[in-house]
Amino acid sequence: MAWTRDQMAERAAKELRDGFYVNLGIGIPTLVANFIPAGMDVQLQSENGMLGMGPFPFEGEEDADLINAGKQTITELATTSYFSSADSFGMIRGGHIDLAILGAMEVTERGDLANWMIPGKMVKGMGGAMDLVAGVKRVVVVMEHTAKGQPKLLHHCTLPLTGTAVVDLVITDLAVFSIDKGSSGGMTLIELADGVTLDEVKANTEANFKVAADLKTKAA
Amino acid sequence: MNKIFPDAHAAMAGILKDGMTLMSGGFGLCGIPQLLIEAIRDLKVKDLTVISNNAGVDGAGLGILLESRQIKKMISSYVGENKLFERQFLAGELELEFNPQGTLAERIRAGGAGIPAFLTKTGVGTLIAEGKELRDFDGAVYVMERGLVADVSIVHAYKGDTEGNLIYRKTARNFNPMMASAGKITVAQVEHIVPAGEIDPDAVHTPGIFVQRIVHTPNIAKLIEKRTTRPRIAA
Numbered sequence A: 001m002a003w004t005r006d007q008m009a010e011r012a013a014k015e016l017r018d019g020f021y022v023n024l025g026i027g028i029p030t031l032v033a034n035f036i037p038a039g040m041d042v043q044l045q046s047e048n049g050m051l052g053m054g055p056f057p058f059e060g061e062e063d064a065d066l067i068n069a070g071k072q073t074i075t076e077l078a079t080t081s082y083f084s085s086a087d088s089f090g091m092i093r094g095g096h097i098d099l100a101i102l103g104a105m106e107v108t109e110r111g112d113l114a115n116w117m118i119p120g121k122m123v124k125g126m127g128g129a130m131d132l133v134a135g136v137k138r139v140v141v142v143m144e145h146t147a148k149g150q151p152k153l154l155h156h157c158t159l160p161l162t163g164t165a166v167v168d169l170v171i172t173d174l175a176v177f178s179i180d181k182g183s184s185g186g187m188t189l190i191e192l193a194d195g196v197t198l199d200e201v202k203a204n205t206e207a208n209f210k211v212a213a214d215l216k217t218k219a220a
Numbered sequence B: 001m002n003k004i005f006p007d008a009h010a011a012m013a014g015i016l017k018d019g020m021t022l023m024s025g026g027f028g029l030c031g032i033p034q035l036l037i038e039a040i041r042d043l044k045v046k047d048l049t050v051i052s053n054n055a056g057v058d059g060a061g062l063g064i065l066l067e068s069r070q071i072k073k074m075i076s077s078y079v080g081e082n083k084l085f086e087r088q089f090l091a092g093e094l095e096l097e098f099n100p101q102g103t104l105a106e107r108i109r110a111g112g113a114g115i116p117a118f119l120t121k122t123g124v125g126t127l128i129a130e131g132k133e134l135r136d137f138d139g140a141v142y143v144m145e146r147g148l149v150a151d152v153s154i155v156h157a158y159k160g161d162t163e164g165n166l167i168y169r170k171t172a173r174n175f176n177p178m179m180a181s182a183g184k185i186t187v188a189q190v191e192h193i194v195p196a197g198e199i200d201p202d203a204v205h206t207p208g209i210f211v212q213r214i215v216h217t218p219n220i221a222k223l224i225e226k227r228t229t230r231p232r233i234a235a
Helices: A005-013 A028-035 A085-093 A129-135 A198-203 B008-012 B034-043 B063-067 B083-090 B101-112 B176-182
Strands: A021-024 A043-046 A050-053 A076-082 A099-102 A106-108 A138-142 A169-171 A175-180 A186-192 A210-216 B021-024 B048-051 B071-076 B095-098 B117-120 B134-137 B140-146 B150-161 B183-194 B213-216
Touching: A005 A028, A005 A138, A005 A169, A021 A028, A028 A099, A028 A138, A043 A085, A085 A129, A085 B101, A085 B176, A099 A129, A129 B101, A186 A198, B008 B034, B008 B183, B008 B213, B021 B176, B034 B063, B034 B150, B034 B183, B063 B083, B101 B117, B101 B140, B101 B176, B150 B176, B176 B183
Parallel strands: A021 A043, A021 A099, A099 A138, A138 A169, A186 A210, B021 B048, B021 B150, B048 B071, B071 B095, B150 B183, B183 B213
Antiparallel strands: A043 A050, A050 A076, A169 A175, A175 A186, B117 B140, B134 B140
């Protein structure tokens, strides 16, 4: 059985460390907030200008002046601070954010990422994605392994790039890969989802990858 | 010098002309100068180049200037919430320049601070860097991005005094402070107006030097794009 969205988010939460400042993207990455281990101090950054993002408000307590980067109403915490978009991206570009977890359309074996544009079809814009992958210390992608049966882990991106050699770890519904970005280390399969076989991963992956000697796997 | 104008229409009158560059603060519909945008619609200026992180939604924010076809070009980072925008763009009726959000914020900050260009890693190796100067520093590649200024900037603040000192509230701050600094003329709509001296000088976010015109816009209807809540757990 492949991992569910929640299981992928739970796996991504294992990348969190005490004291981390973290930026979570829209979609599955947002779910990672539900799996922060009790007692671990993690501050979530919202790139529109907030550190210390709290949970969604109770009904009737929504504040139009308090939203996250996905434009959802949220709340503040005792640790919260607000700042301008320039200061926010100064934090990001300046390498002060420890971890970014985001979605993707395509990732390559050398860590190239495409997640913002489908020419002729989708005209939305990159928002803060290019800044995040260029500036954050460690970049984790969480995505479905395939799209309409086609691999998303490729030799080369076919879609316009968000960044080159920027992804450190990819978590899909089938497996987890580490990427030695920007060097010749390439991509390594380090973990299989519960009950998923190596053959299944190979059949659904275009990118070249090595298999870790201590590959983590569970019997089907 | 009096900076206070009686209403949004009066605050925008006499400073707009066809083909001008306008900066408009806000992130999504949060912290947008809605009444100043409506005044621009009513004043019917056209062929505007508008610098704003987003393009509003259908019927609100900059969406109303798209409806009235007053915008020629947008410089934005994300316009995904506006279907009219997509239609006009795909039909070739609207020019669009996408900037990464942090690059856009820094271009505006730089423009306001008299910095003509800066170098950033953001966008290197992507469409964004095509045709732009690249430079190496300490083994990494950076792309040069230009500072941005505007003929007029419009911003929204929570509180302002008669000198033009502004305070923003929570995440409604976003692009407003940089845009206030990068407009040759900056007009602020404020929810609360107080006499000079009532705002703690240590708490000012935007000093009055950046603000030429202020209009008091109390009790504005603030829109929420994605109302999300959690259930109350019964005690």
